[in-house]
Amino acid sequence: MRWTPCGPHAALIELAETDDAATRARSRAILRFLERERVRAIVDFSAAFDKVLLEFRTGEDVAALASQWMRKFSALKPVDAAASALHEIPVVYDGEDIAELAERHGLGVGEVISRHSAPIYEVVLLGFSPGFPYLAGLDPKLCTPRRASPRPRVPAGSVAIGGSHTGIYSIESPGGWHLLGTTPVRIFDPARREPDDEAMFLLRAGDRVKFVPAE
Amino acid sequence: MEVLEIVKTGLGASVQDLGRIGWKRFGVPPSGVMDPHAAAWANRLVGNSDGAPLLELLLQGAKFRVLTERRFAVAGAEAGARISAWHARSIARGEVLEFPRNQKGLWTYVAVHGGFEAGEVLGSSSAYPRGGIGRMLQPGDRLSAGSASDVLHVGESWTAWSEQRDYDAPPLSRVWRGPQWELFDPAEQRCFLDAEWEVSSRSDRVGYRLEGARLNAPAGEMRSEPVVVGSIQVPPNGQPIVTMRDGPTVGGYPKIGIVDPESLSWLAQCRPGVRFRWAPAE
Structure with a gap:
């Protein structure tokens, strides 16, 4: 584990050289720990793949805190994917790009659907827009570089493939991923505020997702 | 109490505060005022805390009607309003506050005594329309402010020269x-x-x-x-x-x-x- 400063108030911690299941288990342990502890000196934290960002209160000694927290993180027991929440998300596979994507990879549409709905994916980060999950675990046969020209509007709930990840558009936004289908599940809903504001987000980084084909 | 009606929004007007901090792991950026220095001074000039919700205007073209006499402040980019940038004073009911010509900078801040009231999402009133949180202001919107204190401010007040900024001459x-x-x-x-x-x-x-x-x-x-x-x-x-x-x-x-x-x-x-x-x- 090592860290690099990110401006005067933040530290970017690199957990490992590689992004694999073991690294993600450590990242998950750190996120769950920080969510539980609510450390006063840390005003915000986030994770993506093999990195964790800690943003400290103005005036804190970043170098001292970064070393201190890295020691604490090293002592945490990794949290395996199997121990995290599993969300089953229904998908109607009627996306605009599914036929083209199938043809591109020499597969039938039915095969694209079965290959996409077979894995249990891991949420490696939420980003791009609020609650948008980058899901790892995509069948290598389905990996597809992003579209050359992004669409100006992709509807919320679109299930799509971008590079080696699949994901779900959380709000209507521009987007360059290939659209496979749609889910009626609202993965981000600003009106969902019970029991607290965190309820707006269906998924947390580190959770698992399984897509279930629906009519 | 309603204090301001939006007549024209110009190139873009929204409510902002110091942002929503603590939600980055859900993909939510902080949002909040683009120029915290100017926004803090607008708030201070009307007796608010630095982080009270206020209006952020892009360049020019905004026009507001005052619905209740209150103390207003303008700071940041100078856009030719009857309150010049870095100043505060009371504006009577029915008067119009207009920002016709941007002269320097990009973002103008308008604060009202008591702070603008806008619903909070994830602990902040900052609009982040791209992310489905809040929206830009529209003509016809009527904005409320928190209750006024009993202390009566009269006359004009302004920001110290050393804190006013010439955005055409940024330092290193x-x-x-x-x-x-x-x-x-x-x-x-x-x-x-x-x-x-x-x-x-x-x-x-x-x-x-x-x-x-x-x-x-x-x-x-x-x-x-x-x-x-x-x-x-x-x-x-x-x-x-x-x-x-x-x-x-x-x-x-x-x-x-x-x-x-x-x-x-x-x-x-x-x-x-x-x-x-x-x-x-x-």
Whole structure:
């Protein structure tokens, strides 16, 4: 584990050289720990793949805190994917790009659907827009570089493939991923505020997702 | 109590505060005022705390009608209103507050005594329409303010000269080495630090594109990583982009530098054509 400063108030911690299941288990342990502890000196934290960002209160000694927290993180027991929440998300596979994507990879549409709905994916980060999950675990046969020209509007709930990840558009936004289908599940809903504001987000980084084909 | 009606929004008006901090792991950027220095002074001039919700206006064209006599302040970019920038005074019911001509800077702040009341989402009143949180103001919107204190302010008040800013003459912009600084060739590092830069017109609350030199980004792809506001990413086309307050929470381009938060409030106000240089913060 090592860290690099990110401006005067933040530290970017690199957990490992590689992004694999073991690294993600450590990242998950750190996120769950920080969510539980609510450390006063840390005003915000986030994770993506093999990195964790800690943003400290103005005036804190970043170098001292970064070393201190890295020691604490090293002592945490990794949290395996199997121990995290599993969300089953229904998908109607009627996306605009599914036929083209199938043809591109020499597969039938039915095969694209079965290959996409077979894995249990891991949420490696939420980003791009609020609650948008980058899901790892995509069948290598389905990996597809992003579209050359992004669409100006992709509807919320679109299930799509971008590079080696699949994901779900959380709000209507521009987007360059290939659209496979749609889910009626609202993965981000600003009106969902019970029991607290965190309820707006269906998924947390580190959770698992399984897509279930629906009519 | 309703204090202000939006007649025209101009090029864009929204309610902002110091932003929603603590939600980055859900993909929610901080949002909040682009120029915290000016916004804090607008609030102070009407007796609010620095972080009270206020209006952020882009350039020019906004027009408001005052519904209840209150003390208002304007700070940041000068846009020709009857309250000049960095000043506060009471405005009577029925009077119109108009921002016809932008003269310097990009963002003008309008504060009202008691603070504008806007619903909070994730602990902040800041609008972030791109992310489905809040919306831009529209003509016909009527805004309320918190209750007025009993203390009666009279006359005009203003910000000390030393705190007023001339956005056409920004000081050196302090920059920290970014996480991928070492990956850039020394010639590229020098080019970045030596060039004179300006903000492109293709810039917004998400990101400011910089023009001045083309940098050769290091070869190879990197995994996306969490980013802080002020990160200077260099995409393959070599034109740096500064992550601003509505910018993405993760980024996959190498970051050559990170703008110091103090300098970022200056940079936020740099219009296209205003030149600035970097000074290493280390």
